[in-house]
Amino acid sequence: MLKRVFVAPDPGRVRLRFASRAVLGIGLAVALCGLVGHSLVAAITGGLAALLALFTVTDPTVRGQAVTTALLPVAGLPVLAVAAVLHDQPLARDLIFLAVMGAGVYARRWGPRGHALGVFAFMMFFAAQFLHTVPGQLPELYAAVALSLCASSTVRFGLWCYERRLPLPAQPAPPEVRGRLRVTTRQAVQATLGGAFALGIGQVLSDERWYWAVGATWWVFVNTTSRGETLVRGFRRVLGTVIGIVSGFAVAIPLDGAAVPTALVVAIGVFGIFYTAAVSYSWMMFFVTVMAGMLYGALGVLDAALLWLRVAETAVGALGAVLAVLLVLPVTTHAITDAWIQKALRCVHACTAEAADRLAGSTLADPAPRVAELEMLLGRVRLSLAPLVHPLSPLPARKARARQVIALLDDCVREVRGLASIAADPDASHDARLSAACSRVEAAVEALTAPEGPRGFHLPELPGVAVDPALAHLHGLERALAGLVSPLSHAPRAAATNA
Known part of the structure; x- marks a missing residue:
């Protein structure tokens, strides 16, 4: 499984750059804290601030990222x-x-800015519990956070600003499901109640380390919108923590806080967190747990009992999140999945229309941003369908349909990407048949996203091989959309789910 994570596709080596820059930025931040004479507690606080700034700030433009980074202390220091x-x-x-x-x-x-500021504020409170912060330490901690954010920003916006050449598409907003509270309102209520459960049970387990349970509940809620997603994420969090604890026995305890090897393992942990975050939540949690164990070792409080307590608190936190999404304002996996699929299909049509306009000679049309958005939406569809395609899923028919949907949407992305690539060629010719094909794509998307479902949609007979490359991609897209009729016809519609 680890091999699959580290050989996963990494277009443009974005994940590698993301992780390498994080190690450099956080390492520089901690080194500067040490050079100016800050305590270990302040250095850890500064390193956490740098990690959060590099990990959670995801605005689509460099300017937006800089503004959000500058606002982090405003949200977190109070x-x-x-x-x-x-x-x-x-x-x-x-x-x-x-x-x-x-x-x-x-x-x-x-949006991304609100998310980053919310995470930073929560983690500052969490860090205060982790480090047992008292008012007398605040001036030093404030200085460490400011210095670390400056250091990480120097790396991100100065030494290694790869986003200027590889602009990031905006994160797609969670779909609103009819008949429900707004997603953020519902999740705020769920997270608060789940956190209250985790806090109470966590304090029964330990009156000193209870905050791990609350932190687990918090992070289970990040990037989830349905009860199925939350169940899978909670399971993966516990799994990653258990694997990390096993490694803690093998690595963290024997090292017993030795400075140089601890710093090396923490650097590896930072790289692993950033490199695996986009492809495996379990392995990201593995690296988080190993890094936390090393920090406890550096603080001189690490032992076997503490590691097992970490597992228990994490399990309690995951249970709190699961109970909250099951019992408080629940939204089914089907409702959210249907909404994400419809967003992806509408984006397919938008991509096709932009590409067709570009081929027709429009200088304003640009399908590239739409293609990037479509790829991100497909990632959200995969996340939403994860409960159905999970190996432990007890629903074989739904699992098969979910896999079919993912495969066909993959085909859509591939064909749209090829179409956009051709459209970017200034010498590409415009075939008159493209307009008819684009109209058929529009009709297919309208049928697939109709409230009553895609029943009655039939693909007209297409030639086996299209001479024009753009037309060939459009025909492939039409076939993929037609293939979606069957699995989407048998899936529960969001409207019916919310009735």
Whole structure:
């Protein structure tokens, strides 16, 4: 499984650059904290700030990323101060922690910037629990966060700003399901109640390390929109943590906080977190757990009992998230999946229309951004369908349909990508038959996204081989859309699910 993660496709080596830049940026931040004489606690806080800035800030433009990074201290430092002041007031501390959790999830309605600021605020409160922060430490921690953000920003926006050559498409907004509260409102309520459960049970397990349970609930909710996605993500979080704990026994405990090997393993952990995040949540959690174990070793508090407590707290946090999505304002996997598929299909049509206009001679039409958006939407469809294609899924018929949908949408992306590539050629000719083919694609998308389902849609007979390359891609696209009729006709529609 690990081999599959590290040989997964990496177009443009974006994941490799992402991970390598993270190691450089975070390493520089921690090194500078050490050079100016900050304590280990401050260096860890600064390193966490740099990690969050490089990991969570995903605005589609470099300018937007810079603005969001500059706003991180505005969101996080007041929360850090509140957490430190409430260190000895458990009831007030717990209530504020849950409030920060709910507000952080709710902030996702403002897109990537709201998401990044919400995560940073939550993790500052979490870090205060992890490091037992008290008010007297705040000046040093503030200085460490500011220095680390400057260091990581120097790497991100100065030394290694690959986004200027490889612009990132905007993250697709979660689809709104009819008859429900807004996604961010629903998830804020779920996360707060799930966090309350995790906090209570977590404190029964440990009155010192209970925050791991709340943190597990928080991260299970990130990038999930249905109960099925949350179930799978909770399972993967526990799995990754258990594997990481086993490695902790083999690596973290024997090293016992030795400076040089600890720094090396932490650097490997940072690389692994960033490199695997897009392809495997379990392996990302493995690297997070190994890194956390090394930090506990550096702080001099690591032992076998602590590692097993980490597993128990993580399981409690995952259970809190699962109970919340099952019992509080639940949204089915089918409803969310249907909404994501419809967004992807509409994007297919938009890509095709842009490419056809470009081939017709329009200088304003550009299908490339639409293709990037379509690839991201396909990633969301895969995430939404993950519960159905999971090896432990007890529904073989639905699993087969889900796999068929993924394969056919893959075909759509491939054909659209090829069509866009041809359209980018200034010497490409416009075949009159392209207009008719584009009209058929539009009709197919309208049929597939109709509230009553795609029944009654039939693909006209097409020639076996199209001489014109653009027309060949359009015919391939038509065949893929026609193939979607059967699996989507048998799937429950969102409207029916919400009735």
